[in-house]
Amino acid sequence: MSEPERRPFVSARTVAERAGVSRSAVSRTFTDGASVSEETRRKVLEAAGELGYHVNHLARGLRERSNIVCLVVADMTTPIRARLVDVLTRKLQAAGKVIMIINTGTDEESVASALRQTLNYRADATVVLSGTPSAKLIETSLANGQQVVLINRDDPLTGCHNLSVDNQMAGREAFFLLRRAGCRRLALVTSTASTASLLERERVFVEIAKEAGMAVTVMASGPTSYASGYESARRLFGRSDGPDGVFCVTDLLALGFMDAARHEFGLSLPRDLCLVGFDDIDEGDWQSYKLTTFAQPFAAMADHLVELLGQPVAAEAGRRIFEPVPIWRKSVRPSAD
Structure with a gap:
C-alpha cells in the first residue's frame, strides 16, 4: 500500500491569491493591532479556512523576536530534572512563550552545539539546566540579542543570569x-x-x-x-x-x-x-x-525566569539564590531536647 502524498504547507502567498488580496494584507490580518479593513479581513480568513493555513511563527521569528525559549537539558528521565522541566515549560507557556527542548550531554562541546542550535532558530532566550557553555559562546549569544539563563549551575559567567538554590x-x-x-x-x-x-x-x-x-x-x-x-x-x-x-x-x-x-x-x-x-x-x-x-522552589524560580525574559537583553545580569524549603516527614526523629 503506497503512502499518501504529503501536502506542502500552505503559504501566505497562496492565501493572498485565493482571497484576491496582497501578501501584505494577509500578514496584517494575522498580526495583532495591524490595520486592515473588515472586508479584507473577511476574505483572508475565509481563504485561510478553506486552505487550512496557519501562520509560520518560526519564519516570522527570523525577522523579529521569535518568542522561542530553548531549554538545554540532559538526564530528563531523572525525577528531579523531569519535575523542573515540567514546571518551567508550564510557566513559560502560560507567559506565551514557545518552548524548544534540546536534549544534550553535560560536556562543554555538547552544550556548545546546543547553544549554536538556539542561535540558528533565533531563540529569544536559552535556559541551561545541564553543563556549562563557554564564555565565548555566551558573548556570541548576547551579541545576537539572546538572553542566557543558567539554573542550578554554579558558574560565574559574565552576562548570564544565574538562578540557584542555597x-x-x-x-x-x-x-x-x-x-x-x-x-x-x-x-x-x-x-x-x-x-x-x-x-x-x-x-x-x-x-x-x-x-x-x-x-x-x-x-x-x-x-x-x-x-x-x-x-x-x-x-x-x-x-x-x-x-x-x-x-x-x-x-x-x-x-x-x-x-x-x-x-x-x-x-x-x-x-x-x-x-x-x-x-x-x-x-x-x-x-x-x-x-x-x-x-527546591521550582515555581518561584520559574516565576523569576519569566520576569527576566521580559527584561532587555542588555539588563545587568546577576545571581539570584533561592532558599530550599524543609519538608518534615517521618524519616527523622523529633528533637531529643
Whole structure:
C-alpha cells in the first residue's frame, strides 16, 4: 500500500491569491493591532479556512523576536530534572512563550552545539539546566540579542543570569536536623557526579559537623542513582560502626539507601536511623518512604525566569539564590531536647 502524498504547507502567498488580496494584507490580518479593513479581513480568513493555513511563527521569528525559549537539558528521565522541566515549560507557556527542548550531554562541546542550535532558530532566550557553555559562546549569544539563563549551575559567567538554590543552607540545616534528633554517628552519601551543587551540600555539612566536634563518613558508590544509594548503605552498615544519622545529597540516593538499610540490615526509621534527603521528588512522599527532605522552589524560580525574559537583553545580569524549603516527614526523629 503506497503512502499518501504529503501536502506542502500552505503559504501566505497562496492565501493572498485565493482571497484576491496582497501578501501584505494577509500578514496584517494575522498580526495583532495591524490595520486592515473588515472586508479584507473577511476574505483572508475565509481563504485561510478553506486552505487550512496557519501562520509560520518560526519564519516570522527570523525577522523579529521569535518568542522561542530553548531549554538545554540532559538526564530528563531523572525525577528531579523531569519535575523542573515540567514546571518551567508550564510557566513559560502560560507567559506565551514557545518552548524548544534540546536534549544534550553535560560536556562543554555538547552544550556548545546546543547553544549554536538556539542561535540558528533565533531563540529569544536559552535556559541551561545541564553543563556549562563557554564564555565565548555566551558573548556570541548576547551579541545576537539572546538572553542566557543558567539554573542550578554554579558558574560565574559574565552576562548570564544565574538562578540557584542555597546549597549551603541545605547542608547546614541537614546537620542540625540530625543533631537535634540525637544522632551521634554521622554519614553523608553523595555521588561520583561531583557537580558544584552536590559538592557544596557536602562541604557545608562536613564543616558544620567538624565545628561541632563530630566526624562525618563520606560515601560515594557511583552516579546519582537509586542503586548508588543502595550500595552506599551496604558499605556503611557492613562496618561495625554504622551511622545513626545520614544526609543523602539527593532524594534518589536516599531512597536506595533507605531500602537497603531496612531490607538488608533490618533497621527501622527513625528509631534506629535518621535519614535526610534533598530535592523533594514525588517518590519521597510515598507511604513506604515518607522521607524528610528539602524542596527546591521550582515555581518561584520559574516565576523569576519569566520576569527576566521580559527584561532587555542588555539588563545587568546577576545571581539570584533561592532558599530550599524543609519538608518534615517521618524519616527523622523529633528533637531529643
